[in-house]
Amino acid sequence: MVLYGLFPGYTRISSPFGKRHAPTGGASSYHYGCDIPAPQGTKLIAIHDGEITFLNFLGAGGYTLTLSFDNYKVSYCHIDPHFLVSVGDFVKQGQIIALVGPRNVYGVPGNFYKDEKGNPTNGATTGSHLHIGFRINNEYQNPMNFF
Numbered sequence: 001m002v003l004y005g006l007f008p009g010y011t012r013i014s015s016p017f018g019k020r021h022a023p024t025g026g027a028s029s030y031h032y033g034c035d036i037p038a039p040q041g042t043k044l045i046a047i048h049d050g051e052i053t054f055l056n057f058l059g060a061g062g063y064t065l066t067l068s069f070d071n072y073k074v075s076y077c078h079i080d081p082h083f084l085v086s087v088g089d090f091v092k093q094g095q096i097i098a099l100v101g102p103r104n105v106y107g108v109p110g111n112f113y114k115d116e117k118g119n120p121t122n123g124a125t126t127g128s129h130l131h132i133g134f135r136i137n138n139e140y141q142n143p144m145n146f147f
């Protein structure tokens, strides 16, 4: 699989998998994934051949894409709302499937995540980054154990 689902150059993890102090209101104190800071617009690639099985706004994850293959599900959170693929698409490893999203997004019904100025955010986020979640048989695992 391709490291972290990002193009080379973005490998710093700002928040690892596991217990943590919630960095922003509404963020979980148990972190079911890894955070990798990257500028808005950074290309996100499929870490494996698979099917796009979810693509929508999802609470704390903000705009989220899920790539499924075998019994794995890989979630890319806080992505750009201008989607590059659709649910049901089959993608190839290395294909660009999304872009790192902006911190702020507007007009999402039911999004109660906000920054310090009260502007709505792309889920629970303090800045542009990829949150990558990794499930095997629907159980969250530390992605770093597999990449």
Ligand SMILES: [Zn+2]
Pocket (backbone or CB within 6 Å): 015, 031, 033, 034, 035, 130, 131, 132
């Ligand atoms: Zn995260």
